């Protein structure tokens with residue numbers, strides 16, 4: 271959770287509603303209805319949270335203004351019990367409460383890490399410690415914290431191949447790479463895990479299983495805050511910026527929130543200051559970064575409805591679908607675009623096709639006698655009315671292709687829900703959320719593209735004409 275900019279005390283459903291339509295009785299009614307729909311139940315009296323707060327109090331932390339609660343739309347998070355003003359400290363967690371590599375090196379595991387060559391990474395050190403502490407149960411010093419950690423996650427490292435296939439192509443590739451890196455890290459850490467055997471009575475291979483490592487790896491990936499440490503000689507050269515922050519890590523993400531976050535060297539606390547205010551009984555949010563929904567799913571296993579950073583990506587395979595393979599210059603044009611790095615980040619957003627996508631389409635539309643104008647095209651010049659229309663038409667085709675794919679995926683997803691267990695249902699729910707958000711973006715893009723076409727164009731009456739180049 272690279273902590274950057276936090277919290278406003280509204281639930282996301284409400285925010286999106288407010289953003290879309292802030293005027294009028296209908297929208298007010300709608301907002302009221304949403305507010306009634308999304309409700310919260312405080313968790314602060316449940317044993318795990320009572321124990322967590324008691325344990326943190328001994329370490330010098332208490333929070334009266336934020337209590338754990340379960341929100342019907344998002345799940346667990348922190349609720350404000352009194353109004354929090356803009357620029358107030360939202361939370362201030364003393365250094366003693368943070369779980370860092372320093373904690374691990376000073377623990378019973380420290381001497382094993384210090385002895386190990388080549389040194390393990392900060393990530394492996396933290397994961398190993400989490401696995402060991404979870405195994406020690408009530409005997410563990412960190413047990414009150416470990417007990418409130420989720421038992422499993424909805425990140426792609428948990429997905430079966432069936433579910434992976436439902437992801438958009440680019441994300442599927444990133445998720446597959448991530449899974450490979452995870453597996454490689456697990457395999458390469460085996461000798462180190464074996465060296466920890468003297469700490470346990472049970473065989474190490476029964477404790478440091480792939481499942482246990484997946485849980486620890488996901489806990490670190492989805493919950494750590496960014497905190498720079500002095501690089502230890504006992505750890506690998508990978509930058510050591512990870513800190514698990516109990517209680518603070520119950521804060522959920524909202525893309526529109528702004529916060530200031532970081533370790534304050536004077537107070538020796540990890541502090542989050544909210545730029546926005548937060549009303550009593552509302553969820554306090556932070557912002558994990560200006561991430562689109564694909565990145566949120568990959569790194570954190572969720573998507574944010576109405577995320578203003580979200581886009582639908584057009585990869586080369588999809589771009590080719592709408593291009594005329596008969597164009598003799600096509601390969602040469604694509605090579606030119608690739609060499610100049612123009613084939614990445616072609617997107618549709620809530621405002622329609624990106625400038626980059628339309629520029630690439632314009633470059634692809636050029637006839638040999640127009641090649642000399644490619645620089646002015648890059649600067650935004652129009653080639654001709656005919657070309658502009660051709661590009662809009664191609665963008666419409668891309669949008670339609672992506673929409674069709676989206677509909678097919680949602681159908682397959684519905685089939686997979688039959689017979690899925692609870693964990694799979696949660697994973698499918700996240701993928702469904704992503705696909706539905708993408709569908710909304712594509713529908714909006716279609717409207718934008720349609721509005722760009724002159725009213726008098728023939729295909730508005732007769733359907734889309736084929737304007738191949």
Ligand SMILES: C[S@@+](CC[C@H](N)C(=O)[O-])C[C@H]1O[C@@H](n2cnc3c(N)ncnc32)[C@H](O)[C@@H]1O
Nearest residue numbers: 271344346492493519520521522523570571572
């Ligand atoms: C730092 S934790 C936040 C607390 C977490 N909800 C919990 O129950 O422990 C990050 C995780 O919370 C969930 N999360 C955060 N923001 C969310 C949001 N806006 N919608 C849905 N889930 C969210 C995701 O599972 C994410 O990996």
